[in-house]
Amino acid sequence: MSGFVRANVAAMAGYVPGEQPKEGEAVKLNTNENPYRATEKAYDAIRAVADRGLSRYPNAVAQPFREVAAALYGVEPDWIMCGNGSDDVLTVLTRSFVGENELLRLPYPSYILYKSLAEIQGARSEEVRFDADWRLPEYFAQAPATEPNAPWRVNPLENVAADSLKLVYLPNPNSPSGTVLSVAEIEKIADSLSCPLVVDEAYADFAGFNCVELVKRKTNVAISRTMSKSYALAGLRFGFLIARPELIEQTLKVKDSYNCDGLSIAAATAALQDQDWLAETTKKIVATRERQTKRMRELGFVVPDSSANFTWNVWPDASVSHKELYEYLKRNGYLVRYMNYAGWGDGLRISVGTDEQTDACLALVERFLNGDR
Amino acid sequence: MSGFVRANVAAMAGYVPGEQPKEGEAVKLNTNENPYRATEKAYDAIRAVADRGLSRYPNAVAQPFREVAAALYGVEPDWIMCGNGSDDVLTVLTRSFVGENELLRLPYPSYILYKSLAEIQGARSEEVRFDADWRLPEYFAQAPATEPNAPWRVNPLENVAADSLKLVYLPNPNSPSGTVLSVAEIEKIADSLSCPLVVDEAYADFAGFNCVELVKRKTNVAISRTMSKSYALAGLRFGFLIARPELIEQTLKVKDSYNCDGLSIAAATAALQDQDWLAETTKKIVATRERQTKRMRELGFVVPDSSANFTWNVWPDASVSHKELYEYLKRNGYLVRYMNYAGWGDGLRISVGTDEQTDACLALVERFLNGDR
Numbered sequence: 001m002s003g004f005v006r007a008n009v010a011a012m013a014g015y016v017p018g019e020q021p022k023e024g025e026a027v028k029l030n031t032n033e034n035p036y037r038a039t040e041k042a043y044d045a046i047r048a049v050a051d052r053g054l055s056r057y058p059n060a061v062a063q064p065f066r067e068v069a070a071a072l073y074g075v076e077p078d079w080i081m082c083g084n085g086s087d088d089v090l091t092v093l094t095r096s097f098v099g100e101n102e103l104l105r106l107p108y109p110s111y112i113l114y115k116s117l118a119e120i121q122g123a124r125s126e127e128v129r130f131d132a133d134w135r136l137p138e139y140f141a142q143a144p145a146t147e148p149n150a151p152w153r154v155n156p157l158e159n160v161a162a163d164s165l166k167l168v169y170l171p172n173p174n175s176p177s178g179t180v181l182s183v184a185e186i187e188k189i190a191d192s193l194s195c196p197l198v199v200d201e202a203y204a205d206f207a208g209f210n211c212v213e214l215v216k217r218k219t220n221v222a223i224s225r226t227m228s229k230s231y232a233l234a235g236l237r238f239g240f241l242i243a244r245p246e247l248i249e250q251t252l253k254v255k256d257s258y259n260c261d262g263l264s265i266a267a268a269t270a271a272l273q274d275q276d277w278l279a280e281t282t283k284k285i286v287a288t289r290e291r292q293t294k295r296m297r298e299l300g301f302v303v304p305d306s307s308a309n310f311t312w313n314v315w316p317d318a319s320v321s322h323k324e325l326y327e328y329l330k331r332n333g334y335l336v337r338y339m340n341y342a343g344w345g346d347g348l349r350i351s352v353g354t355d356e357q358t359d360a361c362l363a364l365v366e367r368f369l370n371g372d373r
Numbered sequence: 374m375s376g377f378v379r380a381n382v383a384a385m386a387g388y389v390p391g392e393q394p395k396e397g398e399a400v401k402l403n404t405n406e407n408p409y410r411a412t413e414k415a416y417d418a419i420r421a422v423a424d425r426g427l428s429r430y431p432n433a434v435a436q437p438f439r440e441v442a443a444a445l446y447g448v449e450p451d452w453i454m455c456g457n458g459s460d461d462v463l464t465v466l467t468r469s470f471v472g473e474n475e476l477l478r479l480p481y482p483s484y485i486l487y488k489s490l491a492e493i494q495g496a497r498s499e500e501v502r503f504d505a506d507w508r509l510p511e512y513f514a515q516a517p518a519t520e521p522n523a524p525w526r527v528n529p530l531e532n533v534a535a536d537s538l539k540l541v542y543l544p545n546p547n548s549p550s551g552t553v554l555s556v557a558e559i560e561k562i563a564d565s566l567s568c569p570l571v572v573d574e575a576y577a578d579f580a581g582f583n584c585v586e587l588v589k590r591k592t593n594v595a596i597s598r599t600m601s602k603s604y605a606l607a608g609l610r611f612g613f614l615i616a617r618p619e620l621i622e623q624t625l626k627v628k629d630s631y632n633c634d635g636l637s638i639a640a641a642t643a644a645l646q647d648q649d650w651l652a653e654t655t656k657k658i659v660a661t662r663e664r665q666t667k668r669m670r671e672l673g674f675v676v677p678d679s680s681a682n683f684t685w686n687v688w689p690d691a692s693v694s695h696k697e698l699y700e701y702l703k704r705n706g707y708l709v710r711y712m713n714y715a716g717w718g719d720g721l722r723i724s725v726g727t728d729e730q731t732d733a734c735l736a737l738v739e740r741f742l743n744g745d746r
Contacts (some may be wrong), residue, residue, distance in 0.1 A: 004539070004620075005469055006471075009469050014622065014625075020429075020432065022435070031430060033428050035428070037426050038427060038428065044427075046422075046423045046636065047423055049417045049419075049608075050419045050423075052409070052607075053416075053608075054415075054606050054608030054640075055406050055408070055606070055607060056401065056406050056599070056610050057393065057406065057608060058610070059393065060393070069517075078399075084457050084629070084632065084634075085629065091629055095468075096379060097377060098379075099379050099473060100473045120627050166379075185441045196377050212704060220377070232427075232428045233428070234427065234428060234429055235422075235431050235635035235636075236427050236636070237431070237631060237632075237633075249380075250378045252387075253386075253489075253493070254493050256458065257460060258458060259460075259461075259610075260610075261457075261610040261636075262608035263608075263609070263637070291430060301417055
């Protein structure tokens with residue numbers, strides 16, 4: 001039966017789920033989950049739904065969440081589309097904008113999903129390389145062109161029409177780097193593009209600024225958000241899109257009718273209402289992140305300033321193997337993310353844990369550098 | 374920004390969520406939800422997850438559910454793909470098999486989502502009309518052909534290549550009719566088709582038979598299931614696909630990485646394990662359905678034998694307006710589904726409620742027929 005599958009799907013590499021050790025087997029600093037427990041108000045909301053029952057279909061547009069989010073961001077509820085995680089939001093956006101053989105643009109290295117979504121659509125993707133300082137070349141905002149030897153080219157394109165570019169993804173803060181472009185830089189990109197620019201703000205709560213005002217001011221900017229990171233609800237699957245109502249109206253046609261379940265709507269709404277919890281938890285994580293950055297630099301790593309809940313750590317020469325350090329940490333019960341980007345290089349992305357977890361991880365890194373391999 | 378949307382999406386009719394009255398405002402007999410509360414084991418599982426926390430990502434393939442489902446249906450876990458409701462399963466299947474301008478086939482009238490999924494893909498769909506006895510013409514299993522005047526044609530196709538048919542959906546039991554094709558009839562269809570046949574068994578638990586053995590025997594048959602109807606968990610969003618491992622492997626590339634949340638995986642697994650609850654509840658619903666069918670026939674309606682948790686009710690002539698009866702019931706607190714299929718006709722689809730709900734609804738129908746309009 002696999003012979004019946006579309007050629008673009010058959011050609012994709014098989015999906016490899018991230019490492020998910022069993023509870024208690026390792027300290028997970030590999031997928032940027034929140035080390036703290038979500039607000040109890042979210043869990044209370046879940047228990048209340050369990051008491052009330054789940055025989056009925058949920059609200060099709062997660063209206064209670066839309067209303068709370070709209071008030072928080074100073075828009076109307078029809079500026080919000082809710083998704084089954086922000087992956088669902090990105091899937092719906094890609095299906096809404098990019099047809100077969102059309103072009104989707106993303107920075108490199110960044111979130112690998114954008115490229116996979118293009119592949120599933122049978123679309124083409126164009127990866128534009130960050131420079132060594134994690135800035136983007138002006139080309140990122142320009143019409144697509146065939147320039148195989150340009151320094152920002154990852155995958156040279158052939159026969160690319162100027163109007164084939166249908167969607168641009170820009171994660172801000174970016175992963176794995178944790179770096180940000182400023183709102184002014186993003187506005188400049190949006191001004192030059194003649195297609196939608198989706199700013200993936202999965203980590204924006206850790207950055208202290210966001211592009212919500214750009215969405216209000218520009219007709220081609222949208223923002224995706226997730227409750228997985230700053231709200232500590234990765235297991236819940238809830239994300240949302242902030243965009244102009246005329247776009248939301250289109251995406252509502254593409255999303256599954258009941259894409260958010262009754263439990264996640266209730267819990268996400270309760271979590272969003274607890275901004276005190278968010279402020280307090282984010283403050284703790286940012287403080288730990290700054291200590292982590294400082295210590296890793298003292299130990300000799302190159303670490304870009306992070307605006308997210310993780311840091312990107314690269315040893316300046318070949319004398320330390322990132323892969324070996326990753327394996328050493330794993331053997332000692334600390335799981336971090338080893339990343340190796342073709343044509344770019346490798347490094348370790350380490351999520352910010354509790355102070356205790358992060359300190360223990362940093363101590364292990366130091367022991368490794370001192371020869372305990 | 375809506376101007377940037379793909380033409381096939383822009384051309385779609387806006388989404389209209391089904392009527393969802395507030396709790397207690399009406400007895401809902403319009404969306405085939407289960408009138409009973411799901412097994413408490415499912416709710417206990419939800420509470421246990423809330424206690425444990427949701428900071429971490431869920432299992433990417435819902436492995437605990439796969440193992441229970443595999444044991445129940447006599448397959449291996451790699452024959453199961455889990456989805457965020459069976460709508461997600463159908464979305465993933467459509468994206469896996471049907472590219473732009475390719476063809477998807479469905480019976481008419483049946484579940485409207487199949488056609489919407491084709492539209493979102495930019496694909497074409499071919500609706501093949503049931504005959505008056507809710508049987509399908511032989512054409513349903515044949516290569517597509519341009520026969521604008523054939524009696525089963527709903528939407529005549531032009532320039533249709535014999536190899537453009539990529540996927541066929543067959544709901545069994547069907548909605549709105551509640552009728553079934555036998556396993557032997559479906560096997561015959563599968564044998565003739567040179568593309569996958571997806572049997573949508575959303576209501577199969579109410580039918581007393583299913584096509585699981587066909588999946589094992591045929592290389593082009595797959596089954597989609599939902600926990601929304603027979604397991605009374607519409608608010609949870611959990612469905613699954615039973616298919617050969619080589620197909621499952623492909624669909625895992627297309628689904629979102631974490632498409633099922635931690636709560637729904639736990640609750641669906643617990644619900645599936647409670648087969649005693651399923652047998653008992655299904656028995657009650659089937660008994661009520663039989664009484665509902667009998668009574669509606671006594672009152673003068675034409676009602677096909679239903680194998681689902683609803684019945685399809687048509688008055689034999691124009692002396693009774695289905696629309697007026699629908700509105701009368703709604704005014705009196707009973708919400709049923711008024712359906713009007715172009716070129717086919719209208720009728721009322723009435724979900725099976727508790728005995729009390731169904732009796733009260735039947736009494737209202739009788740009062741209406743006796744002139745209380």
